[in-house]
Every structure is written in structure tokens, then in C-alpha cells.
Amino acid sequence: MSEVSEIIDRVTDTVNPILNENNFYLYNVEFVQEGGSWYLRVYIDKDDGVTLDDCVTVSDQLSEKLDELNPDPFAEPYFLEVSSPGAERPLLKEQDYQNAIDKYINVSLYQKLDGKKVFEGTLTKVTEDDLTLTIKIKTARKNVVIPRKLISKARLAIEF
Structure with a gap:
């Protein structure tokens, strides 16, 4: 398993309890390098749609939990982005x-x-x-x- 896959698995395990507690579900997780910076993107959804406040709530809780991970799976600094997959979301799974x-x-x-x-x-x-x-x-x-x-x-x- 690649290092990126391992990070995605750890993030998935970390975010799922937060999402379950808030009645969301996980759409996708990406850990990608763009323009020299790393981005951890967590796409969330719920039946009646995701608001900006929903993204902030999950981002705050996830950020705190990721900071507590030991050992730290992230060798490099990264930007955390939590968002909806959007109206024209890709069909992945x-x-x-x-x-x-x-x-x-x-x-x-x-x-x-x-x-x-x-x-x-x-x-x-x-x-x-x-x-x-x-x-x-x-x-x-x-x-x-x-x-x-x-x-x-x-x-x-x-x-x-």
C-alpha cells in the first residue's frame, strides 16, 4: 500500500465517527500535491445537502483529531479542505x-x-x-x- 493510500485510510478512519455523529456521510478523500503544496480534501454529504457551516463544523473537529494522531502520518505540511462534492459530482464508487x-x-x-x-x-x-x-x-x-x-x-x- 502506498503512503498516500495509508494516509487516506487513516483520515477515513478518523473522520467517519465525526460524520456519523453529525449525520453526514463520506463521499471521498483525496491527498494530492498541487503546485508544491499538499492538500487533504475531504468531501462530505448528507441527504438534504451540505452547508458552509457543516463544512466548518467537520473541518474544526477533524483538524483537532488529525493533530492527535500518533504517529503523525503526514511527513509534510498540508492544507485541509472540507467541502461538498458539488452539484456535478463525479461518480466514483x-x-x-x-x-x-x-x-x-x-x-x-x-x-x-x-x-x-x-x-x-x-x-x-x-x-x-x-x-x-x-x-x-x-x-x-x-x-x-x-x-x-x-x-x-x-x-x-x-x-x-
């Missing part, structure tokens, strides 16, 4: 796809399918091997089955 059924999503592919590399539509079915989207074509609707092995990115999308 299987549960994210399941939660997105009947929602409008954007899917980018590694290679073209039916002449296109990007599809937007309502996610109607998720299986181990593929996703089914219902897309609008002018006034009609069409189901498109997208093999999961072709998907480079998928995210919730805002329908206009």
Missing part, C-alpha cells in the same frame, strides 16, 4: 452509480461509441458491465447502453 439512478448524468468515454465520446441523459440502469442512459434526440428518447470499460469519467449533470 459503485454506490455513487446506484444513487444516480433516475438522475441526469454526463459520461465521457475513452473511445467513440455510436460516433460519440460524450453522452448526457438519465441513468436508468446500472449493471456490473454497463450503464443504460435514456437520452433525448429532438423530440424522441433513446436508450444507450454504455460498456463500463469504455467510461473515462462519469458525473451528475445539470439538465437545461
